[in-house]
Amino acid sequence: MEITTKNGTVEITGFGEINLALTLDCGQCFRWKCDGDGIWRSVAFGRAIGVKDIPGGLTLFDTTEEEVREIWLDYFDLGRTYDKYLKEIQKDPFVRDAVKKYGTIRILHQEPWETMCSFIISACNNIPRIKKIIERFCLIFGKPLPNGEYAFPTPELVSQLEPEDLSYIGAGFRAPYLVEAAKRVCADPDIFERLAAEGAAGAKHELMKFRGIGKKVAECIMLFSLGYDTSFPTDTHILAAMRDIYPNGLPECFSSFPGLAQQYVFQAQRELSAPKKIKHETEKQS
DNA sequence: TGCCAGGATGATG
DNA sequence: CATCATCATGGC
Numbered sequence: 015m016e017i018t019t020k021n022g023t024v025e026i027t028g029f030g031e032i033n034l035a036l037t038l039d040c041g042q043c044f045r046w047k048c049d050g051d052g053i054w055r056s057v058a059f060g061r062a063i064g065v066k067d068i069p070g071g072l073t074l075f076d077t078t079e080e081e082v083r084e085i086w087l088d089y090f091d092l093g094r095t096y097d098k099y100l101k102e103i104q105k106d107p108f109v110r111d112a113v114k115k116y117g118t119i120r121i122l123h124q125e126p127w128e129t130m131c132s133f134i135i136s137a138c139n140n141i142p143r144i145k146k147i148i149e150r151f152c153l154i155f156g157k158p159l160p161n162g163e164y165a166f167p168t169p170e171l172v173s174q175l176e177p178e179d180l181s182y183i184g185a186g187f188r189a190p191y192l193v194e195a196a197k198r199v200c201a202d203p204d205i206f207e208r209l210a211a212e213g214a215a216g217a218k219h220e221l222m223k224f225r226g227i228g229k230k231v232a233e234c235i236m237l238f239s240l241g242y243d244t245s246f247p248t249d250t251h252i253l254a255a256m257r258d259i260y261p262n263g264l265p266e267c268f269s270s271f272p273g274l275a276q277q278y279v280f281q282a283q284r285e286l287s288a289p290k291k292i293k294h295e296t297e298k299q300s
Numbered sequence: 301t302g303c304c305a306g307g308a309t310g311a312t313g
Numbered sequence: 314c315a316t317c318a319t320c321a322t323g324g325c
Contacts, residue, residue, distance in 0.1 A: 041306060140305040186322040228308045249306040
């Protein structure tokens with residue numbers, strides 16, 4: 015891997031492949047937006063940044079080599095190659111097609127607190143609305159950054175709120191869960207370090223003690239922010255589809271990197287379910 | 301109006 | 314332990 019500075023931007027090459035459009039809009043994160051120049055912009059770890067994928071690498075704006083090494087290499091999961099994972103899960107024919115299209119998605123390493131809030135909000139919700147709720151959450155309660163973006167609201171601030179204070183962001187019945195989670199995190203500042211170290215089973219069990227965090231949300235937090243590659247986000251629709259495809263249980267290859275395999279299958283499933291509406295409309299017209 | 305969204309929860313067998 | 318009814322909000 016090489017990190018160089020050109021014209022005030024930082025370029026990273028030699029880490030393999032990443033497709034930002036797929037990676038940043040696949041439902042694992044909710045705050046990235048693409049501008050007219052193909053630059054994806056967001057805030058993570060309190061730093062605003064722009065990123066663009068170029069052939070063989072990434073160009074990062076508004077950052078430094080030091081910050082790249084400190085934050086963004088790990089955030090974008092560039093420190094390892096996915097080759098062996100992809101090779102393994104492609105032993106299954108159903109996954110092979112999904113990997114062909116979505117194999118350039120990387121699993122981000124996001125901030126645990128932000129990920130926890132995001133997936134509490136995601137419960138029984140849809141991605142466009144999840145994004146809007148989080149955007150308003152940051153706009154109202156996040157610290158403004160120099161470039162007009164907003165940091166994610168801190169647990170310290172959120173813990174001081176009443177659920178009604180969150181009414182504007184439109185989180186609905188999930189609002190009290192956010193405040194409760196903030197209070198717990200403030201009372202136990204090392205919780206995420208402990209969760210990341212204590213093993214998957216224990217971490218999942220402890221996460222599920224939070225109101226608003228069940229099996230699915232716990233697994234998402236673990237996969238997308240705590241470094242548990244072995245977790246397997248359980249989505250009701252995916253599960254139903256998987257049960258049809260694999261009535262006798264999941265194939266062996268899923269155990270090697272289930273989070274990644276599931277992420278690709280989820281994308282393939284989204285693509286499959288999208289044309290239904292168009293089909294329905296054409297049927298209506300004819 | 302009715303149905304859905306990458307669920308959670310508590311009560312049952 | 315698996316399944317099930319209930320909950321709850323905004324968008325389409």
